[in-house]
Amino acid sequence: xxxxxxxxxxxxxxxxxxxxxxxxxxxxxxxxxxxxxxxFEEMAAKMYSMQKIGGFLHLYIGQEAVAVGSVxxxxxxxxxxxxxxxxxxxxxxxxxxxxxxxxxxxxxTGTSKGKGGSMHFFDASRNMLGGHAIVGGQIPxxxxxxxxxKYRREDKVCLTYMGDAAVNQGTFxxxxxxxxxxxxxxxxxxxxxxYGMGTAVDRxxxxxxxxxxxxxxxxxxxxxxxxxxxxxxxxxxxxxxxARELSLxxxxxxxxxxxxxxxxxxxxxxxxxxxxxxxxxxxDPIEQMKKFLLEEKIATQKEIDDIxxxxxxxVAEAVEFAExxxxxxxxxxxxxxxxx
Ligand SMILES: Cc1ncc(C[n+]2csc(CCOP(=O)(O)OP(=O)(O)O)c2C)c(N)n1
Ligand SMILES: [Mg+2]
Numbered sequence: 001x002x003x004x005x006x007x008x009x010x011x012x013x014x015x016x017x018x019x020x021x022x023x024x025x026x027x028x029x030x031x032x033x034x035x036x037x038x039x040f041e042e043m044a045a046k047m048y049s050m051q052k053i054g055g056f057l058h059l060y061i062g063q064e065a066v067a068v069g070s071v072x073x074x075x076x077x078x079x080x081x082x083x084x085x086x087x088x089x090x091x092x093x094x095x096x097x098x099x100x101x102x103x104x105x106x107x108x109t110g111t112s113k114g115k116g117g118s119m120h121f122f123d124a125s126r127n128m129l130g131g132h133a134i135v136g137g138q139i140p141x142x143x144x145x146x147x148x149x150k151y152r153r154e155d156k157v158c159l160t161y162m163g164d165a166a167v168n169q170g171t172f173x174x175x176x177x178x179x180x181x182x183x184x185x186x187x188x189x190x191x192x193x194x195y196g197m198g199t200a201v202d203r204x205x206x207x208x209x210x211x212x213x214x215x216x217x218x219x220x221x222x223x224x225x226x227x228x229x230x231x232x233x234x235x236x237x238x239x240x241x242x243a244r245e246l247s248l249x250x251x252x253x254x255x256x257x258x259x260x261x262x263x264x265x266x267x268x269x270x271x272x273x274x275x276x277x278x279x280x281x282x283x284d285p286i287e288q289m290k291k292f293l294l295e296e297k298i299a300t301q302k303e304i305d306d307i308x309x310x311x312x313x314x315v316a317e318a319v320e321f322a323e324x325x326x327x328x329x330x331x332x333x334x335x336x337x338x339x340x
Contacts, residue, residue: 003175015292019230028230028307031293032070034286035065036311037088040097043315044087044104044118048264052323053104055117056133060088062259065285066191067092069232070159074240079127079149081142084119084129085191085258094197100317107325113336114328127156133194136162136169139188143175146186150247157243159236161189165196167210172237173217176251180217184265185243188214188251191226192251193258198271214251226256227283255285 019027041059048057062069067088068138071080082089083221090100102119103110120131129145132138142160143211149156166172167190179186188208194201201309202208211221220242222236232254234249239250261268 005007005056015230015288015295016227017296019233019292019294020298021082026072027293027298028303030168031286031299032069032307032311033068034229035308036097036314037064037067037091039308039311039315040091040318042099043319044101045260045264046328047101047104047319053118054106057104057118057264057266058085058262059258059260060085062089062280062284063191063193063226063256064185065232065257065289066189066226066254070161070189070236073233073236074157074159078156078240079129079142079145079158080136080161081145081158082131083128083138083166084131084133085163086119086121090121090128090131093123093126093128095121095126095128097314097318098321099138101315102325103164103280105322105325106327107322108328108332109321109325110123113332115336120275136166136171139166139169139171139175140181142186142188142340143184144177144247146179148183148244149184150182155244157185157187157240159189159240163196164190164192164194164201164210165199165204165333167213168204169329172213176214176217176219176249177271180219183247184249185247186249187239187243188219188249189236190251190253191256192253193226193256195258195262195271197262197266200271206228209253211251211253215250219249219251222252224252224254225250226254227285227288229285231290238244245270254297260282261328316318329339 007054041061047053050304099111103112103116106114108114112120119133122130139160139162142158145158150179192210194308196204214221225231235252239252242248242250289303
């Protein structure tokens with residue numbers, strides 16, 4: 001391990017009593033948000049198969065603790081930017097699921113007026129700046145946001161998420177170099193779900209411990225367990241504090257797993273075994289959090305069931321809203337393409 005690579009959190013990995021200090025409301029809200037993401041996406045998959053949704057659809061199922069744990073650890077006006085697997089980030093940030101479902105349906109009431117779709121969820125009012133389809137494309141953008149924060153002396157940080165495959169793009173290296181050189185308040189978060197489409201990390205990366213990639217630039221590396229929402233929370237708290245108070249970047253590798261295929265069109269049977277998927281499902285972040293809430297008597301089984309029922313209703317209403325919304329009018333075809 002290099003001087004810059006500090007393994008944190010992985011060893012903890014437990015759901016310890018110390019997290020009770022977050023308070024019941026916050027703990028239940030974190031759980032509810034993970035369930036909302038899961039149910040929203042299960043419904044999106046169903047709507048996709050019914051051809052209500054077109055284009056690409058990349059599900060975040062299995063990775064929910066990453067978005068929820070990280071958003072819980074920052075402030076509402078901090079920035080975040082991510083790749084195309086973005087539903088969880090937007091929901092965790094608090095964007096109305098109705099507007100997001102409408103966006104998936106390509107309707108005018110959607111967050112990007114129906115023109116962005118699944119890969120371009122965006123909510124400027126919440127400083128959630130995408131949703132970007134080009135692998136690695138968001139990394140320099142996140143770095144630029146961090147530059148703007150520093151230039152304007154704002155008390156903010158920028159969480160810049162990416163997949164494991166993005167660390168082999170040139171944009172990753174150029175961005176990390178400048179972030180270290182200019183001491184920018186950015187947290188680079190690699191959501192390592194072990195695959196870039198059908199390619200396993202060890203078939204694409206010479207160094208598979210991705211947090212080590214920061215050491216060439218003097219950027220500290222950290223690791224968190226992406227199936228444990230508290231591990232993510234702790235790591236982001238620490239990295240965001242360093243960004244905010246010392247204006248220093250961090251490279252955080254969060255080890256996670258996607259339970260579904262790369263996208264809806266991925267048969268998901270060629271490059272990984274059913275057994276591997278089943279084993280990973282034993283670490284389901286939602287089930288682990290549920291167990292914690294029950295064991296620590298923060299919620300009863302009845303309350304957990306009620307949350308699930310309430311969330312399913314929210315999702316059903318989102319579909320109804322999307323169904324009843326209108327298509328973008330023809331006259332809007334060229335709107336929002338150029339900014340003058
Ligand atoms: C520059 C570029 N090259 C190739 C693609 C095609 N592509 C889409 S997703 C993807 C894999 C990305 O994997 P990863 O970064 O690990 O993210 P994950 O899908 O696992 O969340 C590729 C190669 C693309 N969108 N952009
Ligand atoms: Mg990946």
